[in-house]
Each structure stands twice: as structure tokens, then as C-alpha cells.
Amino acid sequence: MIEFIRAIPIVEHLDDEGCYHMIDGPAVIYDFGGKEYYVHGVQHREDGPAEENPSGDNSWWYNGRCIGRSYRGFTQQDFDQWLKWRRWNWFKHDVKCFFRRWYMLIFGIRYIVK
DSSP states (O other), X not given: OOOOOOOOEEEEOBOTXXXXXXXXXXXXXXXXXXXXXXXXXXXXXXXXOSEEOTTSOOEEEETTEEEEEGGGTOOHHHHHHXXXXXXXXXXXXXXXXXXXXXXXXHHOOOOOOO
16 A cells, blocks of 8 residues: 655745745745745746755746656756747737737727737
């Protein structure tokens, strides 16, 4: 029979709604040394892995979405590259929306780019 050992949090930081939340550090620290970073109840960290384990198994999370895990060969450099790509795509999207609205205001035509 397999026995699972439950991790016991020794430090927890909660927001007003009772969700894990800490901006400048881990929101949860476990008894075995693991750390998890949360922002308003969602795993998120931009400057390192959002899950750190003493065994070296780390996971990078962005707005509740798992981007990569170290046991699959994912590194901090891969996450930085992904984050740079994401920010660039959001910038392009914002510029496209700005010019679409500008075109509609100037010419009074509904112009939609899909």
C-alpha cells in the first residue's frame, strides 16, 4: 500500500477574501521546505519559479497557467524568453486596437480586422 505524506503549510499569507496572496515573497511555505507564490489566489511569479521544492523540481506559473517544469528541462531562461514573447504580442495587440479605433473615429466607418 502506498502512503502519501501530506505537506503541512507552516507559513500562509492570505488576502481579505481568504485567498493566498503575497507580492514580494512566497505566500505558502511548507514544512519540507517547499515554497509557492500566489497573487490573489492564483499561482503567479515573473522573477522565478512559482513552485520551489528542495529537491530541485521547480514550476514556472503565470496568471494560474503552468508554463514549464524543471524536470522536463524547462529553465529560467526559457521562462524569460516566453515572458518577453508574451509582452511583445500584447504590445502588438494594443497597437492594432488603437489604430482600429482611430480609423473608426476619423472615417466614421466600422473597420474590423480579424
